[in-house]
Every structure is written in structure tokens, then in C-alpha cells.
Amino acid sequence: MGNPRAIRIFGDLIKSHNPNFIFLSETLVGKDIEGIAEKFGYASSFTVDKVGRSGGLAILWKRSVSCNAVDSSLNHIDGHVMESSGPSWRLTCYYGYLEAAPDKKGPHPHPQHLMNGFRMAIEDCGLTELDLVGGDFTWEKSKGSLSWVRERLDRAFANSEWWQKFPLYKLTVTHTISSDHDPIILEPVCVNHSRKQF
Structure with missing residues (x-):
């Protein structure tokens, strides 16, 4: 910015x-x-x-x-x-970093110990990941070279109370040609059908 x-x-x-x-x-x-x-x-x-x-x-x-x-x-x-x-x-x-091998393509995988604490926190809080549509990765570097790296840096999680308030949602990765980082857009729909977006 x-x-x-x-x-x-x-x-x-x-x-x-x-x-x-x-x-x-x-x-x-x-x-x-x-x-x-x-x-x-x-x-x-x-x-x-x-x-x-x-x-x-x-x-x-x-x-x-x-x-x-x-x-x-x-x-x-x-x-x-x-x-x-x-x-x-x-x-x-x-x-911060989340998952390792399934969410990254390229050299230098993240050390496993960096993800364990966060993964345990997700489980302890009873959070479930929201499905992402539009692509598997949200960041890339050195596209077209041997050191091309792609990662899923962005995610959204919710607990059961959130799911009850917003039973319908759409989480989309939005691609940009001028940045190496693609934003994600979350559109939760409340039970009264009002649409909120962030």
C-alpha cells in the first residue's frame, strides 16, 4: 500500500x-x-x-x-x-504460515514445526475451513522460471456458531495481473438473506 x-x-x-x-x-x-x-x-x-x-x-x-x-x-x-x-x-x-506440502509448489518447503502450533489452535477452537473456489494458490513468485513458487497463503475458517448465522457463503480467489498476491473475497449470506462481503 x-x-x-x-x-x-x-x-x-x-x-x-x-x-x-x-x-x-x-x-x-x-x-x-x-x-x-x-x-x-x-x-x-x-x-x-x-x-x-x-x-x-x-x-x-x-x-x-x-x-x-x-x-x-x-x-x-x-x-x-x-x-x-x-x-x-x-x-x-x-x-502467518498455515499448511505445508499440499499448499505449496516450489523449493524450500516450510518447516513442519512452524505449522503444528497453529493447526492445534484451529482444532482446539473447533474451526472448519471454508472451501475456496477459483484456484488452489493465492501467491506466486518467479513465474515461468525454475524457481517458480506458488502458495496458498490465504484461508478462511469458521466455528459452528458462524455457520449457523451464515449457512450460505462463497469464498473466491480473485486473480490480478499486476500483483503476485491474489486477494480472496468472502460473501457470507445471513439467514435473513442479507449479503455481506469482505
Whole structure:
């Protein structure tokens, strides 16, 4: 988000999908994200500042909803979401590695011990992964070369209470030609058939 090209791409995605919530990782900007949020019509935001020349997390949301940040770290933001026309629910956005061999093609597989703790946390919280359509990977590097790497860096999980509130959903990877990272779009449909998107 630190250059005009990235901001232009970001704006195009917003125009195409008009999400209520946006989670950004590796923003590489600090509090400047608040100005970017306002520019694209997002009334509020919560940020975790970058450290040095890397990192940075942010959640943006529209005026029609509210999100109260409960906890955060360099790797996550945990928030309580309240909507005027729907149920309240919990949104936790996490930035870090998940699975290993099945979700990566290319050299240098992730060490198994890095994933074990997170996998155990997923099981302990009773979370189930949402199916992704549109492709198997969300990030790539060095396409067309011998060192071409593709990974599934982005996922969505939900517990049984979320499934009851949003029994229908669509999780899609959206491909971009100008970035090595493809965003994912989650469209949960509430039991009263109101569609929310982030």
C-alpha cells in the first residue's frame, strides 16, 4: 500500500466488489492507512504498525457496520463485529504460515514445526475451513522460471456458531495481473438473506 500503483489496484478491487470489511496484511505503511481508508469510503479502521521495513496489518470497515478491536499483535487482529441489520459475530484476521506440502509448489518447503502450533489452535477452537473456489494458490513468485513458487497463503475458517448465522457463503480467489498476491473475497449470506462481503 506504500505506492500509487498499489493504491490504484486497491481502488479497482473495491469498485469491483464493494466489501463491507477489508483485511490487509503486509501493508508496509503505518497510520497512513487511515487516510487510504477514508479515500475509498471506509469510515473506520484499526491498524497494527509495521516494524522496520516489513509487516503492518489493518482492518477497514464501512459506516453501516462497526468493529471493536478486542486484541491484536504483529500477526493478528481480533474484533467483535456488530451489524445494524444482522447478527453480531467475531472476526479474527491472522497473518502467518498455515499448511505445508499440499499448499505449496516450489523449493524450500516450510518447516513442519512452524505449522503444528497453529493447526492445534484451529482444532482446539473447533474451526472448519471454508472451501475456496477459483484456484488452489493465492501467491506466486518467479513465474515461468525454475524457481517458480506458488502458495496458498490465504484461508478462511469458521466455528459452528458462524455457520449457523451464515449457512450460505462463497469464498473466491480473485486473480490480478499486476500483483503476485491474489486477494480472496468472502460473501457470507445471513439467514435473513442479507449479503455481506469482505
